Amino acid sequence: MDSEIYLDRDTFFHRLDPRTKIAILLITFVIVLYYQNPLWIMPISALVLLHGVLADSLINLKRIRYIMFVLAVSGLILWNLFASGETKLFWIFTVESLAYSLGRVLIMLTLITAGMIFMSTTRNEEFVIGMIRLGLPYRVGFAISTALRLVPTIVSSVFIIAQAQRSRGLDLDSGNILERIRKYLPLLVPVFVSTIRNTNVFGMALEAKGFGAREERTFYLDVKMQRADYWMLGLMFVIFIVTTYLKIRGFGNIPGLIRF
Amino acid sequence: MEQPIITIKDLTYRYRGQKRNAIESISLEVNPGEFIAIMGASEAGKSTLAACINGLVPHFFRGKFSGEVQVCGKNTRTSRVAEMAEVTGMVFQDFEAQLFSTNVELEVAFGLENFNVPREEIARRVDEALRFVGLENMKRRPPATLSGGQKQKLAIASVLAMYPKVLVMDEPTTDLDPISKAGVFEIANHLRQRDDLTLLVVEHETEEVLEAQKILLLDEGKLIRYAPAHEVLCEVDLLEQHGVMPLGVTKYFHRMGINSHAPLTIAEGLQKFKDNQWRLSEATYESLKQQDQAREQRYGAPLIRCENLQFAYPNGTQALRGINLEIRRGEIVAIVGQNGSGKTTLVKHFNGLLMPTGGQIWVDGRPTREQGVFELGRKVGYVFQNPDHQIFSNTVYDEVAFTLRLRKVDEKTIRQSVTEALEAVGLAGYENADPFSLTKSGRQRVAVASVLAAKPEILILDEPTTGLDYNEQRSMMNLVRRLNEQGSTIIFVTHHMWVVAEYAHRVYVMKDGQIFLQGTAREVFSHDQELVDAYLRPPLHVMFSNQLGKTLLTVDEMIACTETQPQE
Numbered sequence: 001m002d003s004e005i006y007l008d009r010d011t012f013f014h015r016l017d018p019r020t021k022i023a024i025l026l027i028t029f030v031i032v033l034y035y036q037n038p039l040w041i042m043p044i045s046a047l048v049l050l051h052g053v054l055a056d057s058l059i060n061l062k063r064i065r066y067i068m069f070v071l072a073v074s075g076l077i078l079w080n081l082f083a084s085g086e087t088k089l090f091w092i093f094t095v096e097s098l099a100y101s102l103g104r105v106l107i108m109l110t111l112i113t114a115g116m117i118f119m120s121t122t123r124n125e126e127f128v129i130g131m132i133r134l135g136l137p138y139r140v141g142f143a144i145s146t147a148l149r150l151v152p153t154i155v156s157s158v159f160i161i162a163q164a165q166r167s168r169g170l171d172l173d174s175g176n177i178l179e180r181i182r183k184y185l186p187l188l189v190p191v192f193v194s195t196i197r198n199t200n201v202f203g204m205a206l207e208a209k210g211f212g213a214r215e216e217r218t219f220y221l222d223v224k225m226q227r228a229d230y231w232m233l234g235l236m237f238v239i240f241i242v243t244t245y246l247k248i249r250g251f252g253n254i255p256g257l258i259r260f
Numbered sequence: 261m262e263q264p265i266i267t268i269k270d271l272t273y274r275y276r277g278q279k280r281n282a283i284e285s286i287s288l289e290v291n292p293g294e295f296i297a298i299m300g301a302s303e304a305g306k307s308t309l310a311a312c313i314n315g316l317v318p319h320f321f322r323g324k325f326s327g328e329v330q331v332c333g334k335n336t337r338t339s340r341v342a343e344m345a346e347v348t349g350m351v352f353q354d355f356e357a358q359l360f361s362t363n364v365e366l367e368v369a370f371g372l373e374n375f376n377v378p379r380e381e382i383a384r385r386v387d388e389a390l391r392f393v394g395l396e397n398m399k400r401r402p403p404a405t406l407s408g409g410q411k412q413k414l415a416i417a418s419v420l421a422m423y424p425k426v427l428v429m430d431e432p433t434t435d436l437d438p439i440s441k442a443g444v445f446e447i448a449n450h451l452r453q454r455d456d457l458t459l460l461v462v463e464h465e466t467e468e469v470l471e472a473q474k475i476l477l478l479d480e481g482k483l484i485r486y487a488p489a490h491e492v493l494c495e496v497d498l499l500e501q502h503g504v505m506p507l508g509v510t511k512y513f514h515r516m517g518i519n520s521h522a523p524l525t526i527a528e529g530l531q532k533f534k535d536n537q538w539r540l541s542e543a544t545y546e547s548l549k550q551q552d553q554a555r556e557q558r559y560g561a562p563l564i565r566c567e568n569l570q571f572a573y574p575n576g577t578q579a580l581r582g583i584n585l586e587i588r589r590g591e592i593v594a595i596v597g598q599n600g601s602g603k604t605t606l607v608k609h610f611n612g613l614l615m616p617t618g619g620q621i622w623v624d625g626r627p628t629r630e631q632g633v634f635e636l637g638r639k640v641g642y643v644f645q646n647p648d649h650q651i652f653s654n655t656v657y658d659e660v661a662f663t664l665r666l667r668k669v670d671e672k673t674i675r676q677s678v679t680e681a682l683e684a685v686g687l688a689g690y691e692n693a694d695p696f697s698l699t700k701s702g703r704q705r706v707a708v709a710s711v712l713a714a715k716p717e718i719l720i721l722d723e724p725t726t727g728l729d730y731n732e733q734r735s736m737m738n739l740v741r742r743l744n745e746q747g748s749t750i751i752f753v754t755h756h757m758w759v760v761a762e763y764a765h766r767v768y769v770m771k772d773g774q775i776f777l778q779g780t781a782r783e784v785f786s787h788d789q790e791l792v793d794a795y796l797r798p799p800l801h802v803m804f805s806n807q808l809g810k811t812l813l814t815v816d817e818m819i820a821c822t823e824t825q826p827q828e
Binding site: 004006008123124125146149153157160161163164165166167168169170171186187188189190193194197198199201202203204205206207208209210211212213214216217218219220221222 | 319341366374375378379419633663667696714
């Protein structure tokens with residue numbers, strides 16, 4: 001199975017220093033949460049989409065299009081439960097709560113897209129170096145990247161194990177939730193056993209390659225802040241200041257919205 | 261006199277919780293530049309000995325260690341594994357788990373980074389190591405997209421870049437197809453010619469170690485033999501006694517009564533054959549061919565039929581590109597091919613785990629799509645490659661009874677079926693054992709028994725012999741043959757060509773999602789050259805007989821066909 005999310009492209013955004021990429025991600029995460037009104041959120045979403053287009057990374061959204069669709073539809077309904085307004089429509093829906101739900105869904109999708117673009121443009125190793133340059137100890141950074149790396153391995157072993165049990169007559173797809181959970185339990189043992197066996201080899205290979213042999217360590221990936229990075233950081237800073245200023249001035253709310 | 265590079269003195273080691281010593285009072289020396297093959301049955305202590313050389317034993321594993329191991333003057337007991345890594349490189353069997361970077365270049369750089377090598381020097385050594393193993397054009401590729409053979413070459417490159425004095429490879433080719441195997445050993449031979457590197461390889465298969473200078477034969481942790489390779493390879497009985505498959509050609513001459521200087525290679529064998537003025541009997545060969553035909557006539561109705569079967573994975577990879585085949589009741593069919601040629605994808609269609617994205621497949625006369633995986637599961641049993649992917653019960657009995665219980669069979673019938681299944685796999689009396697405490701071969705047997713208990717008509721085995729030693733492979737395949745004689749139709753996927761030669765009736769050779777060659781084992785193995793294109797190679801003794809103009813599948817057949825008396 002194809003579990004790699006990083007896309008090996010040579011775009012402007014791929015070439016940025018990982019620290020810049022982390023900064024872009026964090027600032028996006030903060031400013032997208034500023035506003036309630038979907039009309040105010042939309043420009044930010046548009047910028048994120050533009051980022052995705054320029055980084056040639058939107059293709060990865062295709063993998064999670066079902067999840068995004070389900071989130072969008074259920075979000076559009078469920079968020080109405082948490083807000084209300086003056087202009088009644090029907091049942092739990094009001095014009096204000098609908099606008100609010102739309103905004104929330106937009107925020108959610110924008111966050112997911114921004115995260116996906118980050119993962120599509122940043123190698124695991126770059127991310128770790130970025131974090132280390134920002135002050136994280138190497139071992140902690142390496143542990144994080146290992147954890148990230150383990151996820152696809154575990155997913156693919158769950159997949160094989162489910163097949164093995166299905167071919168022995170275990171019906172995993174019928175019954176209510178409780179019954180299904182009970183049926184999935186037998187799968188956990190082989191998942192754990194094979195993951196532990198795998199990580200054992202991983203640990204040996206790591207030690208055998210001299211992990212932690214010296215205090216000092218080279219980083220083969222060369223990360224340097226270039227002129228482009230400073231321009232990009234400058235741009236993000238300006239966006240951050242402007243959006244924050246507007247937020248403080250109280251823009252971007254939905255008039256007449258009552259939140260519970 | 262040269263200083264030995266590895267000195268092992270009275271080494272004994274026992275894993276925590278084990279009753280037996282994994283290594284028992286071994287003492288030996290290895291000289292710089294030597295190429296040594298470590299051989300022996302499962303549980304002989306081969307991997308443990310390899311792990312002793314780079315300090316994984318005693319640092320990584322827990323257990324009781326006594327004696328002394330010195331490598332390049334470093335004592336493994338007082339040096340950490342990471343420090344040992346400077347002189348000892350290690351390549352593991354599992355090529356997935358030992359790679360951890362997102363591209364080939366970074367993978368090779370990883371070890372050097374840990375030793376604080378300057379960046380320019382790393383770049384130079386990365387290029388050098390990748391060129392050495394022939395991966396220089398793959399620098400930017402993610403390791404996950406490489407083939408099995410390439411992954412293992414990458415693992416070797418990543419260790420070579422660190423300029424080790426000693427390179428230890430623990431079964432580097434067990435999971436590879438024959439030609440990828442040969443590719444890895446070709447690299448090993450290049451390395452052997454470098455006198456600055458000492459090479460130790462743990463290996464099951466004798467054909468791969470012909471180039472080794474010395475063989476170190478272990479059994480139950482004890483050193484049985486440590487001598488020049490050509491001497492040990494000639495001792496056919498000794499090898500068989502300790503669970504190592506002797507070379508086919510050598511075994512043939514040995515059984516024919518030539519005990520001193522038995523030939524090891526095909527060329528030597530041909531020479532010897534000629535010198536002795538032996539010949540192969542035409543009449544016996546004809547009768548062998550007739551037996552093949554007679555067997556073919558005994559098969560029953562077609563059970564599995566594919567017409568232009570196609571399959572594409574959701575990500576668009578076209579794994580099967582139009583397969584046509586027919587498998588009849590009572591056959592033993594082997595499906596072989598390179599890693600990633602579509603073998604496993606094909607057999608997963610036979611029990612409905614995968615449904616075709618094009619073309620048709622019928623099992624027992626009806627399309628699989630109509631039957632679904634659960635109905636098919638009653639006719640078709642599927643033993644997965646890795647037994648650890650299916651075992652989860654606390655006792656062997658529960659594990660084997662699992663499918664029957666799901667089908668709500670009454671407990672009395674279950675007891676009966678489980679007992680029979682365990683007897684068939686030779687595990688009678690192990691009902692209450694914990695399956696995880698068994699050896700790999702034991703767990704494999706539990707997996708087979710749990711499928712057998714449900715009494716399927718068709719039995720599919722995905723690489724039933726991988727990871728087992730020679731005796732275990734034999735007894736597994738004898739079990740398979742017995743089941744076939746009792747009426748089961750058998751389909752197995754394998755990389756082990758001698759298993760195909762000896763046990764399969766018919767063979768399908770796959771290449772790039774298509775059937776590349778098919779026929780009886782004898783027909784398929786007569787095509788040496790075409791097989792190479794599919795990354796396969798017949799066993800040595802079969803190639804030897806091919807050169808003599810007849811395709812003989814086993815040493816027994818060769819002996820039966822040989823005429824030692826000159827004809828009048």
